[in-house]
Amino acid sequence: MTYELGPGALLSGRIDAYPTEHIGGYPVRPGRVEPLGATVVPGGVNFALYADRAEAVSLVLFETGASEPQVELPIPDRFRIGAVFAMTVFGLDLEGFEYGYRVTGPRQPERADRFDPSAVLMDPYARLIGGGEQWAAPRDRARPSPYRSRVLLDDFDWGEAEHFPAIPAEDLIVYEMHVRGFTRHPEAGVDAPGTYAGLREKIPYLAGLGVNCVELLPVFEFDETDNPRHGGDGRPLLNYWGYNTVGFFAPKAGYAATGVYGMQADEFKSMVKELHANGIEILLDVVFNHTSEGNELGPTLSLRGLGNQTYYMLAPDGGYLNFSGAGNTVNCNHPVVRDLVVDCLRYWVSEYHVDGFRFDLASILGRGQDGSVLANPPLLEALAHDPVLRRTKLVAEAWDAAGLYQVGSFPAYGRWSEWNGRYRDCVRRFLRGEHGATGELAARVTGSADLYSGRGATASVNFITAHDGFTLYDLVSYEHKRNADNGEDGRDGESDNLSWNSGAEGPAEDPEVERLRRVRIKTALTILLTSNGIPMLTAGDEVGRTQHGNNNAYCHDDETTWFDWRLVERNAELLRFTSNLIALRRAHPVLRGAEHPAGPDHQGGSRVELSWHGVSAWRPSWRHHDRVLALMRCGSHAPGGEASVYTAMSAHDRPLDLELPEPPAGTVWALAADSGAEPPEDSHPLGQEPPLEHPRRYRLAGHGAVVLISRDPTTLRS
Numbered sequence: 001m002t003y004e005l006g007p008g009a010l011l012s013g014r015i016d017a018y019p020t021e022h023i024g025g026y027p028v029r030p031g032r033v034e035p036l037g038a039t040v041v042p043g044g045v046n047f048a049l050y051a052d053r054a055e056a057v058s059l060v061l062f063e064t065g066a067s068e069p070q071v072e073l074p075i076p077d078r079f080r081i082g083a084v085f086a087m088t089v090f091g092l093d094l095e096g097f098e099y100g101y102r103v104t105g106p107r108q109p110e111r112a113d114r115f116d117p118s119a120v121l122m123d124p125y126a127r128l129i130g131g132g133e134q135w136a137a138p139r140d141r142a143r144p145s146p147y148r149s150r151v152l153l154d155d156f157d158w159g160e161a162e163h164f165p166a167i168p169a170e171d172l173i174v175y176e177m178h179v180r181g182f183t184r185h186p187e188a189g190v191d192a193p194g195t196y197a198g199l200r201e202k203i204p205y206l207a208g209l210g211v212n213c214v215e216l217l218p219v220f221e222f223d224e225t226d227n228p229r230h231g232g233d234g235r236p237l238l239n240y241w242g243y244n245t246v247g248f249f250a251p252k253a254g255y256a257a258t259g260v261y262g263m264q265a266d267e268f269k270s271m272v273k274e275l276h277a278n279g280i281e282i283l284l285d286v287v288f289n290h291t292s293e294g295n296e297l298g299p300t301l302s303l304r305g306l307g308n309q310t311y312y313m314l315a316p317d318g319g320y321l322n323f324s325g326a327g328n329t330v331n332c333n334h335p336v337v338r339d340l341v342v343d344c345l346r347y348w349v350s351e352y353h354v355d356g357f358r359f360d361l362a363s364i365l366g367r368g369q370d371g372s373v374l375a376n377p378p379l380l381e382a383l384a385h386d387p388v389l390r391r392t393k394l395v396a397e398a399w400d401a402a403g404l405y406q407v408g409s410f411p412a413y414g415r416w417s418e419w420n421g422r423y424r425d426c427v428r429r430f431l432r433g434e435h436g437a438t439g440e441l442a443a444r445v446t447g448s449a450d451l452y453s454g455r456g457a458t459a460s461v462n463f464i465t466a467h468d469g470f471t472l473y474d475l476v477s478y479e480h481k482r483n484a485d486n487g488e489d490g491r492d493g494e495s496d497n498l499s500w501n502s503g504a505e506g507p508a509e510d511p512e513v514e515r516l517r518r519v520r521i522k523t524a525l526t527i528l529l530t531s532n533g534i535p536m537l538t539a540g541d542e543v544g545r546t547q548h549g550n551n552n553a554y555c556h557d558d559e560t561t562w563f564d565w566r567l568v569e570r571n572a573e574l575l576r577f578t579s580n581l582i583a584l585r586r587a588h589p590v591l592r593g594a595e596h597p598a599g600p601d602h603q604g605g606s607r608v609e610l611s612w613h614g615v616s617a618w619r620p621s622w623r624h625h626d627r628v629l630a631l632m633r634c635g636s637h638a639p640g641g642e643a644s645v646y647t648a649m650s651a652h653d654r655p656l657d658l659e660l661p662e663p664p665a666g667t668v669w670a671l672a673a674d675s676g677a678e679p680p681e682d683s684h685p686l687g688q689e690p691p692l693e694h695p696r697r698y699r700l701a702g703h704g705a706v707v708l709i710s711r712d713p714t715t716l717r718s
Helices: 179-183 196-201 203-209 264-277 303-311 335-352 362-366 378-385 421-431 438-445 511-529 566-570 572-587
Strands: 021-023 026-030 037-041 044-050 056-063 071-074 084-090 097-104 128-130 148-150 174-177 213-216 220-222 245-251 281-286 356-359 393-396 417-419 460-462 534-538 610-613 628-633 645-650 656-659 668-674 697-700 705-711
Touching: 026 071, 044 303, 056 084, 097 148, 097 303, 128 245, 174 179, 179 196, 196 203, 196 264, 203 572, 245 264, 245 335, 264 281, 264 335, 281 335, 281 393, 303 335, 335 378, 362 378, 362 393, 421 438, 421 511, 438 628, 511 534, 511 572, 511 645, 511 705, 566 572, 572 668, 572 705, 645 697, 697 705
Parallel strands: 174 213, 174 534, 213 281, 281 356, 356 393, 393 417, 417 460, 460 534
Antiparallel strands: 021 026, 026 084, 037 044, 044 084, 056 071, 056 097, 128 148, 220 245, 610 628, 628 645, 645 705, 656 697, 668 705
């Protein structure tokens, strides 16, 4: 039996493929309550919306791009099951309409109900969102809804070769980047600057650098134009970073060269497919702690008008609790919201094949509905054990904006890693020569066992810089932030950056200052890429990118934040140094073990897995004023019984003559990298490391770091 609704719409004999009545001239039938969102079904689209406490819901349909609704279809109360309104509408042109909901209910802010039937709300499960296809184009906020939900057709061909790289956590080298900023610079040399397609064009650069995981700043649909501030030159500022989510399931259309054609999903998937083909995983920086609706003065776009009491943490007087610093806090451990988060992450893994997530202000995900800190947060536990996410990387920014700091104590359930803020701070203190940093540095470079005992070294995502704060070049060039252009009178951004300008603030004419800066940058990279744990680089640090002292550049869409590709040639020395260090790390498992290295030999041999040294071999000094640290990792128990690695780092101003420990029998020390040496002797490609001139002695430059590997002398170049 067939039923014809229109040209080409011959349907099978499924009973649910037939309308039962007409509403507003459209054939409809009671819908399925699962899955939530708009789902293409035989002959039509099933719309399912959770709206507890709503008294009435209408489906609002627009012709794509139209200002006014084409039709509003009240969803009969008899179509509701529990708190889910569900209706199947037949005969829709799937690519020719947008939709939203008009929801009626009590408006009693003092009792936390904020229903607003004058607004057309977005579907929180919308797979595509219209209204932001052109980056930074002014939004028509007078429209019934500045954003429109759209239906996504699942027709992307992943091909037989598509696979998840499934890189072990201990082997990851993460590269944090902004999709637009990575290729927007005029010198990027790509056909589609500032887009997913542009990033795809730069994959050979990433592969050449050696990173195997990119971490993208937010790509869920957001509104970059909601920043009311202006810069010092009067230009309107943007919400460039994107930490103001509008829709959780929809890729940012303004990052797609094809977004104006509604093809952002396919463009994103093509980027993922190409990254995977090059052995590069992709993590998404996701924001579930707050939304773009802000506090009670913000717009009603979606969640506020669907179930304010459900989706947001509220005070007894109905006001918004604010643990995010952005006006509201998502009520993540409400059962309905937990499902939304889990459904969202499952969707991005199954539909877009992403490999993991970094959770912004993740400590909020461990708060209860009243804001209290939960001992056993159900959302975090659910994510850790979810079957679809079972092989997905989960990384927490283990703090929030209300002072909850959980680095080392984040509820991990055997799965979660953390941005290790204590690693960042300790390395920075060491780099600027603070007394008392060396002892803690020993713990940080060996995977922070004091923080992650029982969880292994991969619980620690090590970083020195991130998008939020100074770039690595600025960390060695500025002692004070330069945020005047942010339009906040310099009040924003961290004031204590644990930085040192190397002798001059900002641009320096003195070549000695610039030389010292290069040495300290290389030393920082050496520490990072030889530390146990998961290293994370910030895009551009490998070529000395600067933000001219701005440590909170969230609002700048210009050369302040863009990757300046001229630096690739200008600072080729630094790029080569970084690339060689990454290759070194990838070649030597002893630098990236999943477990914390220990002093005694775990396998009962005579070799010590990890030994500490100082200026003298086997004699480390842990005095408060000491500023040199050396360690030797024995590679005899690493996979393949590979080389031992000796690393020394100094924060002294003057050179030091190090006495070296004996390398393993039958080998000699060879020089892999020396941050204080002049190029090309500052680092050496794999297999080309020269033997030391003095086998038991090495002069380490002031503020320098050196990496030696044990090698069979017959295989070394002289």
